[in-house]
Amino acid sequence: MRTVHSLKELRTILRGYRRQGKTIGLVPTMGNLHEGHISLVRKAAEAADVVVTSIFVNPMQFGAGEDLDKYPRTLVEDQEQLEAAGNTLVFAPGVDEVYPEGLAQQTQVVVPEVSDGHCGASRPGHFEGVATVVTMLFNMVQPDLAVFGEKDFQQLAVIRKLVRDLMLPVEVIGAPTVREDDGLAKSSRNGYLSADERRLAPVVYQTLQATARQVTDGRSDFETLEAEARDQLSAAGLRPDYFNIVNSQTLKPATPDDIEITLLVAAFLGTTRLIDNLSLTR
Numbered sequence: 001m002r003t004v005h006s007l008k009e010l011r012t013i014l015r016g017y018r019r020q021g022k023t024i025g026l027v028p029t030m031g032n033l034h035e036g037h038i039s040l041v042r043k044a045a046e047a048a049d050v051v052v053t054s055i056f057v058n059p060m061q062f063g064a065g066e067d068l069d070k071y072p073r074t075l076v077e078d079q080e081q082l083e084a085a086g087n088t089l090v091f092a093p094g095v096d097e098v099y100p101e102g103l104a105q106q107t108q109v110v111v112p113e114v115s116d117g118h119c120g121a122s123r124p125g126h127f128e129g130v131a132t133v134v135t136m137l138f139n140m141v142q143p144d145l146a147v148f149g150e151k152d153f154q155q156l157a158v159i160r161k162l163v164r165d166l167m168l169p170v171e172v173i174g175a176p177t178v179r180e181d182d183g184l185a186k187s188s189r190n191g192y193l194s195a196d197e198r199r200l201a202p203v204v205y206q207t208l209q210a211t212a213r214q215v216t217d218g219r220s221d222f223e224t225l226e227a228e229a230r231d232q233l234s235a236a237g238l239r240p241d242y243f244n245i246v247n248s249q250t251l252k253p254a255t256p257d258d259i260e261i262t263l264l265v266a267a268f269l270g271t272t273r274l275i276d277n278l279s280l281t282r
């Protein structure tokens, strides 16, 4: 497995693979890899001949006061995990390689509506940063397919929409959320949790499951259910950011007629912001 840091080197190597008729799968990440990321790499390897994993902590998607500086950078450990998972190439560019003229000069990709609300409301500019860097990664790697986790449900919806709207020739594949044994969604940010916080963290998924059961059992008073879920999180010692029951396709508030429903949650545990979601059909 090779690691390259420059776009020039990346393009040279990928040209060689394309000349051999090989298909290319991309797994975009911010590094500090865990089994969630590795499941995406394995999925990409099932569907493409060559897997490129990008590792780039993208400053454009972090807001002021967020954790850009302290976000864990663990390239050596990441390389070991990727090699074991059958990854072909790691693309780990520096900020200057991706944004040579700086962030202020960068053309941006805006995906309206689907970026509004939920994480988009709490993190203004976040999805513009994600949509921009993902579009750039697609142009840099020119993959046949790209794999993203359902853990970041709204992000996946934003990326599917931008690929449709801009007619990008990339197949977007979603992969299910990989969880710890107690239900907590695996996430690089779980590493910020103290031992006490880590013990509390599974309540996020438990609240999703308990609320989902009520929706499946026929309750359609969604605003009341959302408020009850927020109360459960608060009672457990978390600070809910949002708990929203939405139509799985539009991400707009669910109506009693909706069949495919997704529960979206973000909550702070101390200073760590955790997100999770659960989809159901009724």
Ligand SMILES: Nc1ncnc2c1ncn2[C@@H]1O[C@H](COP(=O)(O)OP(=O)(O)OP(=O)(O)O)[C@@H](O)[C@H]1O
Pocket: 028, 029, 030, 031, 035, 036, 037, 039, 040, 147, 148, 149, 150, 151, 152, 175, 176, 177, 178, 179, 185, 186, 187, 188, 189, 190
């Ligand atoms: N538990 C998981 N299961 C499946 N996919 C995941 C999981 N966690 C992250 N991913 C996916 O991995 C890709 C890279 O995500 P990222 O590097 O931000 O990881 P992360 O652990 O979610 O980090 P963070 O804590 O910063 O959100 C995204 O497509 C994301 O949805």
Ligand SMILES: CC(C)(CO)[C@@H](O)C(=O)[O-]
Pocket: 028, 029, 030, 056, 058, 061, 130, 133, 134, 152, 155
């Ligand atoms: C898709 C992504 C790699 C873009 O920076 C990031 O948002 C992530 O890790 O989910």
Ligand code: BAL
Pocket: 061, 062, 152, 155
């Ligand atoms: N996993 C989403 C990337 C972010 O939180 O910035």
